Amino acid sequence: MESGTDSEYDVIVLGAGAVGENVADRAVQGGLTVVIVEGELVGGECSYWACMPSKALLRSAQVLRAARAVPGAAEAVTGELDVQAVLARRNSFTSNWKDDGQVEWLDSAGISLVRGHGRITAAKEVTVTAADGSATVLTARHAVVVSTGSDAFVPDIPGLREAGPWTSRDATSTQSVPASLAIIGGGVVAVEMATAFAGFGTAVTVISRSGLLTTLEPFAGERVAEALREQRATVLLDTKTNQVTRTPDGVVLELVNGTRVEAEQVLVATGRTPRTGDVGLEAIGLEPGSWLETDDTMLVRGFDWLYATGDVNNRALLTHQGNNQARAAGDVIAARAKGAPVSDAPWGTHVATADHQAVPQVTFAEPEIASVGLTSAAAREAGYDIRVVDYEIGQVSGAKVRADGYRGTARMVVDERRKVILGVTFVGPDVSELLQAATFAVVAEIPLDRLWHAVPAYPTVNEIWLRLLETYGRPA
Structure with missing residues (x-):
């Protein structure tokens, strides 16, 4: 027009x-x-600066880690991640921002x-x-x-705006990778970008005023923090940034606990407005x-x-x-x-x-986190009489086949009065593929006694459903 x-x-x-x-x-x-x-x-945002480019940035290192976890494939992996190839693939997903x-x-x-x-x-x-x-x-x-x-919300930290920080848009559209990156925040954007850039070999420092992923089940953020440290990232929790200064070499962040963080660039990931x-x-x-x-x-x-x-x-x-x-x-x-x-x-x-109590979400960190519905804390706060059932996904045969030393946790939150599932959280490699079944269970409020008849194929990671139900106990 x-x-x-x-x-x-x-x-x-x-x-x-x-x-x-x-x-x-x-x-x-x-x-x-x-x-x-x-x-x-x-x-819009999803196509060019959020969902698609961010997942493209994460995928290559995820595949490399998966290969290294399976003997035979691990021996075939002889090189390191080609960062420029990752960025080029990301560019293709955004149609080069056209x-x-x-x-x-x-x-x-x-x-x-x-x-x-x-x-x-x-x-x-x-x-x-x-x-x-x-x-x-x-x-x-x-x-x-x-x-x-x-x-992206940019908090009123002295010197932060003057330092020209990255927001999520800058991080997902960058055409070069900094040698070091400080990330302010502990939510989804913070941990996903920390995972992506750590995979590129960037020296990453995450600074969060509380824990990581605090709206999810506690074990989710704890496992991601552990995995980031395993990737040689620095994770500083329960502290905050008092001052940011741009220098000729990058940025300097002064933390409330007295820690001084130096990095080539700083990414702000503290929420949305x-x-x-x-x-x-x-x-x-x-x-x-x-x-x-x-x-x-x-x-x-x-x-x-x-x-x-x-x-x-x-x-x-x-x-x-x-x-x-x-x-x-x-x-x-x-x-x-x-x-x-x-x-x-x-x-x-x-x-x-x-939107109210059945939202599915995947955090594409290392490891992945897939969740739907209410956490145990949210369910209690809402007044439900609940029972929490946990199971280690690595004990499932399908998980053992998928990767040596597979580590993961599943949690099912049950409404004890109605005997239906209020929420499910999975943490582990590739758990995003388990989420839709959990979403069906939560949205449809499938009774537990009927779920027993949804038989998972063997040996797949989906057998976790049987183990959760067995741990809960079969109805009389």
């Missing part, structure tokens, strides 16, 4: 990341006209695109400013959807820069036309959860526009119920 042309659509979507694309696609499939507004690359293919998909799906910065300027109205300064006014007949995502500071929220009475609270159909509370999907609603900052929200939102917008029935009861067609 040419800038400067005023147009009306059924739905306007701000943000052409994976989530925005899914909202638009579902609404179009529901018979509505949709325009998507994007000021950067179509495909979005031609994504734009072609929008066109094939019947979704219009306006490039530029979109701001809400009135109810159901968005003004898009293009790079050349020209403006396009868009009007929505039914809905405006904010899917602008989130940015909503990308809503300049999308026009003030024009409709909302606070700029705020998270947008929604109901389960993704309708922003207090509005009948404004929706928020993905990171901006702060429900579950994961691409797959955002995509699930997007499908619900696109479908419900179409249903409401046509006056069709809305299925908004829990687990209905038009809601993202899974």
